[in-house]
Structure formats: structure tokens, C-alpha cells
Amino acid sequence: MAWGGGNGVDSWVKRLRENDPSFTSLHILSFRRVTSSELGQVFDALKTNTTLQELYASSHAFDEAAAKILASTLEQNTTLERLNIGSDQLGSNEGVVKVLAEGLAKNKGLVRLDLENKGFGGYHATSIKSLAEALERNDTLKELNLARNKLTDQDIEVLCQALSRSSHKSLEKLDLSLNAFEEAGIRCVATLLAGQDQKEQGGLTEIDLSDNEITEEGGRAVGQALETNKALQRLRMSSCMEPLPPVAEGVEDKVLWDDDMESLNTPLTPEQEQQIRSDGDGVLETISAALKTNDTLQELWMDYCNISSVGAAFLADALRHNQSLITVRMRNNRIGNRGGRALGAALSTATPNGPNNTTLKNLELGSNKVGVLGWHGLVGANSLESLGLYENGIHILHEALENHLATATDSSYTATPSSTSVPNGISAAAPQVLEKLIHLDVGCNGISREDYTQLGVCLIKGLLPALIRLEIAGNGDRSQRPGNPDGGDDGSNPNPEDPEDEQSAWERVTSRIEEARPNLDIQWKGAGAMQQA
Numbered sequence: 001m002a003w004g005g006g007n008g009v010d011s012w013v014k015r016l017r018e019n020d021p022s023f024t025s026l027h028i029l030s031f032r033r034v035t036s037s038e039l040g041q042v043f044d045a046l047k048t049n050t051t052l053q054e055l056y057a058s059s060h061a062f063d064e065a066a067a068k069i070l071a072s073t074l075e076q077n078t079t080l081e082r083l084n085i086g087s088d089q090l091g092s093n094e095g096v097v098k099v100l101a102e103g104l105a106k107n108k109g110l111v112r113l114d115l116e117n118k119g120f121g122g123y124h125a126t127s128i129k130s131l132a133e134a135l136e137r138n139d140t141l142k143e144l145n146l147a148r149n150k151l152t153d154q155d156i157e158v159l160c161q162a163l164s165r166s167s168h169k170s171l172e173k174l175d176l177s178l179n180a181f182e183e184a185g186i187r188c189v190a191t192l193l194a195g196q197d198q199k200e201q202g203g204l205t206e207i208d209l210s211d212n213e214i215t216e217e218g219g220r221a222v223g224q225a226l227e228t229n230k231a232l233q234r235l236r237m238s239s240c241m242e243p244l245p246p247v248a249e250g251v252e253d254k255v256l257w258d259d260d261m262e263s264l265n266t267p268l269t270p271e272q273e274q275q276i277r278s279d280g281d282g283v284l285e286t287i288s289a290a291l292k293t294n295d296t297l298q299e300l301w302m303d304y305c306n307i308s309s310v311g312a313a314f315l316a317d318a319l320r321h322n323q324s325l326i327t328v329r330m331r332n333n334r335i336g337n338r339g340g341r342a343l344g345a346a347l348s349t350a351t352p353n354g355p356n357n358t359t360l361k362n363l364e365l366g367s368n369k370v371g372v373l374g375w376h377g378l379v380g381a382n383s384l385e386s387l388g389l390y391e392n393g394i395h396i397l398h399e400a401l402e403n404h405l406a407t408a409t410d411s412s413y414t415a416t417p418s419s420t421s422v423p424n425g426i427s428a429a430a431p432q433v434l435e436k437l438i439h440l441d442v443g444c445n446g447i448s449r450e451d452y453t454q455l456g457v458c459l460i461k462g463l464l465p466a467l468i469r470l471e472i473a474g475n476g477d478r479s480q481r482p483g484n485p486d487g488g489d490d491g492s493n494p495n496p497e498d499p500e501d502e503q504s505a506w507e508r509v510t511s512r513i514e515e516a517r518p519n520l521d522i523q524w525k526g527a528g529a530m531q532q533a
Contacts, residue, residue: 016045030059040066054082061087071103084114091120097127101134112143121150132162139168156185160192169202177210186218194225203231210238216279223286238303255336280305288318299327312339316346319357329364341377348380366390376400386439395446398454444474460516
């Protein structure tokens with residue numbers, strides 16, 4: 001590997017021509033001064049090279065003469081797999097892109113082409129057209145990154161039509177995030193996805209549409225496409241809805257009908273649903289309807305999409321019928337306790353009104369206004385391996401774990417001598433809480449050191465038996481004296497009237513937990529009350 005710093009172009013060219021077996025990647029850093037002629041030398045040396053697999057020359061402009069050399073290289077070279085070239089003005093140079101596209105169309109080696117931030121937006125009749133025609137003919141490229149190009153609705157239409165016409169269907173991953181297309185463009189994407197309805201014919205397995213103003217109707221079109229699509233496995237649609245208006249100064253930002261059990265046990269009226277429903281809920285409603293029959297999609301990202309408990313309820317209902325989804329990421333929404341409990345019920349094998357989902361492994365709900373009552377509903381989700389609850393309001397964790405275990409454990413259960421056990425705790429054969437959970441993130445939840453101590457007691461007893469990573473940074477205060485996670489007073493604080501240093505208290509509790517659970521990594525230092533200097 002070379003990073004394009006001190007080594008000169010002559011050195012790179014020499015190594016390429018000699019097929020240096022250690023020279024598999026070349027990154028020409030953006031601050032390095034490289035002329036178009038010098039890039040042409042590198043491109044020419046690649047014609048017969050059989051070792052370099054990756055060329056990263058982003059932010060470096062080149063002229064049509066160098067482009068012709070690169071096009072010729074792409075026709076001949078079958079070793080180069082990953083390519084990122086050109087400045088942020090590449091798309092505006094029609095001649096360069098047209099020549100480059102001719103080589104791309106005939107290439108048989110590239111797997112990934114990275115054209116992020118290359119200025120293609122608005123050139124649907126020229127550069128985008130040339131690129132699209134090359135994609136239609138190329139039969140080996142699997143990944144294309146067109147993020148941050150200010151692509152318009154017309155640009156997206158040209159690209160999608162070309163991909164629809166292609167008989168190869170080799171392209172699997174397409175990144176269209178951070179562009180400028182809206183509803184018309186996303187409808188073109190939906191048409192493309194809907195047409196990929198035969199598994200044996202291939203199609204896009206991953207698409208990122210994040211950070212485009214696609215509107216509710218555009219998002220619904222994508223959801224409807226999932227009803228027939230048989231190829232897509234990962235769909236990312238974060239930050240695609242119009243942001244909610246800011247809360248007025250002096251007004252508490254809270255989720256309505258969400259802060260007590262009486263409210264949570266009472267279904268929302270149609271009028272209440274209408275009051276909290278948003279455009280993101282409408283999109284998730286359509287996607288959820290498709291998920292009841294779609295058995296291909298494995299990953300769904302919808303961060304910052306204004307999703308409320310209404311949308312979470314649609315997803316929960318879909319999860320009861322879906323056994324293919326593995327990851328759901330919905331950070332920075334407003335599902336609240338009601339939404340958290342709905343999802344938890346759909347994932348809990350203890351819920352009587354099944355069916356229940358048993359395949360979802362990763363659930364990310366950071367910054368969703370989920371509180372302690374929502375956590376009580378989530379602890380029954382026994383299929384989960386990773387649960388992200390960063391920056392919510394779950395300041396007490398141990399009560400839900402203890403209560404759920406007490407409810408799930410049969411009073412007649414007796415551990416046999418041969419039963420395996422976890423450190424200092426219950427038999428692994430007994431009913432468990434979140435028994436498959438490997439990773440839990442509860443950072444910035446207002447957890448006090450006393451609450452952390454009680455959680456430590458649970459962990460030392462063996463609850464969350466599979467847990468190997470606990471992220472709990474950004475919590476803590478100086479208002480309470482720490483306790484002993486073993487349940488007694490170790491006499492380490494001779495003056496109860498004088499609280500110990502907060503950081504030392506957390507460190508002591510952490511040490512005791514990790515002593516009992518040596519495979520558990522606890523990340524407790526970081527942003528918040530105990531940020532390190």
C-alpha cells in the first residue's frame with residue numbers, strides 16, 4: 001500500500017510496471033500535487049499491472065488525454081477492483097466523462113466505483129447519460145457510490161431507466177444519499193425496485209436514499225415496491241422527511257399519552273392518533289404492510305423520520321408476520337414508551353397474543369423519548385443481540401430485569417446439578433431476560449451511580465448472560481453516595497456525610513462487575529457527567 005505522500009509518481013509507476021506483489025493499494029492524498037500528465041502515467045502503468053486492486057485518487061482533476069489512457073486501461077485491466085477518481089467538478093466535464101464511460105462499459109474487473117461528490121448533479125443530458133449508458137452495458141460492477149452529487153429528479157430518472165433496461169443486473173449496492181432529488185426521483189427508484197421481482201435475475205441488494213426530501217408519498221412508493229421486490233436486502237431512508245417544527249421556548253418536549261401505565265394500557269383514539277401521526281408514520285405504514293409478505297429485506301434504517309408510536313405499532317404488527325428482518329435502526333424519532341412497548345411485545349415469546357418475531361437481532365432506538373416504562377416492555381425481546389437506547393430516559397434498569405425474570409421463572413423450577421451456570425448467579429437453564437443480548441447501549445439516560453450499582457447487582461447475579469459489551473457513558477451525578485454491588489457496606493467510605501468522587505464510585509462498581517463477568521467490556525467513560533479530561 002502507498003498513501004501518495006513522500007513517494008513520487010516515478011516510484012509508483014515503477015512498482016506498477018514491475019508488478020510489485022506488495023503494491024495492492026494506492027491512495028493519492030488530496031493535498032498531494034499531482035498533474036493530469038502524472039495521473040496519465042499511473043493510468044498507463046496499470047494497463048499491464050496485475051497486482052493493484054485499489055486506486056483512490058479523489059480530489060485530483062485530469063483532462064481528456066488522461067481520461068483516454070484510463071479508458072484504455074479499464075478495457076484491458078481485470079485486476080483493479082476499487083476505483084475513486086476525479087475532483088468535485090468531474091461531472092461538469094462532459095468530454096472526460098464520456099471517454100471514461102466508454103472504458104467503464106467494456107471493463108471486466110471493477111467491483112466498486114466511488115464517485116461521491118464529483119459534481120454530476122444537473123447533467124442528466126450529458127455526463128449522467130454517459131455514465132448511465134456505461135452502467136447498462138457493464139456486467140461486473142457491483143457497487144456504485146453517487147452520494148453528495150446534488151443529483152436531481154431528472155438525473156435519477158436517467159440512471160434508473162438505464163438500470164431497468166440492463167440485462168446484466170450486476171449492480172448490487174447503490175448509494176444515492178445526500179443528493180437533491182425529491183418525490184419524482186424517488187418514484188423512479190421505486191419503479192426500478194418494483195421491477196426487480198425475480199430472485200434468479202438479481203438486482204439491487206442495498207440502496208441508500210438518506211438525506212433526500214422524498215416526501216411521504218415518495219416514501220410510500222418505495223414501500224409499495226417492496227411488495228414485489230425480490231432482491232433488496234438493505235434499505236436506508238434516514239433523514240428523508242421534513243423536520244418537525246421546534247418546540248416553543250418554555251414548553252416541555254414530551255410525548256403525549258405516554259407517561260403512565262393507565263395511559264399506555266388505553267389504546268389511542270382516532271383523534272389522538274391523528275394528533276401525533278406524522279409523514280414518517282405513513283411511510284412506515286406502507287413499508288410495514290409490505291414486510292408482512294416480503295421475505296428478502298434484512299435491514300431497515302429510518303433515523304430522523306418523525307416516527308411516532310403510531311408508526312412503531314405498524315412495524316410491530318409487521319414483525320409478528322416477518323421472519324427475514326434482522327436489523328431495524330430508528331434513531332432520533334419519537335416512538336416513546338408506547339412505541340417501545342409495542343415493539344417489545346412483538347419480539348417477546350412470553351406475549352400471549354402471538355405470533356411473535358424470533359429473527360430480529362439488532363434494534364437501534366437511540367433518542368426516541370423511551371423511558372423506564374418503555375424499557376419494561378423491551379426486556380422481553382429475547383431474540384435481540386444488540387439493543388441501542390442511547391439518550392433516552394431509562395434512568396432505572398434493574399427493576400425491569402428483576403421483575404421480568406420473576407414473572408418468567410416457574411416457581412417449581414429447580415436447577416439440576418449438571419446445569420451450567422453464570423458467575424455468581426442463576427442457572428443458565430433457567431428462564432432468562434434478553435438472554436441473547438450481546439451489546440447494550442444505555443449511554444446518556446440519566447442513570448445515577450446508585451442505579452448503576454443496582455444494575456451491577458443484577459449483572460453479577462448473572463442476568464443478561466450473553467452480554468459482552470455495555471455502553472453506559474454520559475450518565476452519573478454527584479447527588480448520591482455509591483453503594484456496594486455485592487449488597488453490603490465495604491467500609492470504603494468512612495464518612496457517609498461526604499459523598500465520594502463520582503468517577504471513583506463508578507470505577508469501583510465497574511471493577512466489581514468485570515471481576516465477576518470477565519468477558520464483559522463496560523464503556524462507562526465518555527461524554528456527560530464523567531467526561532475525562
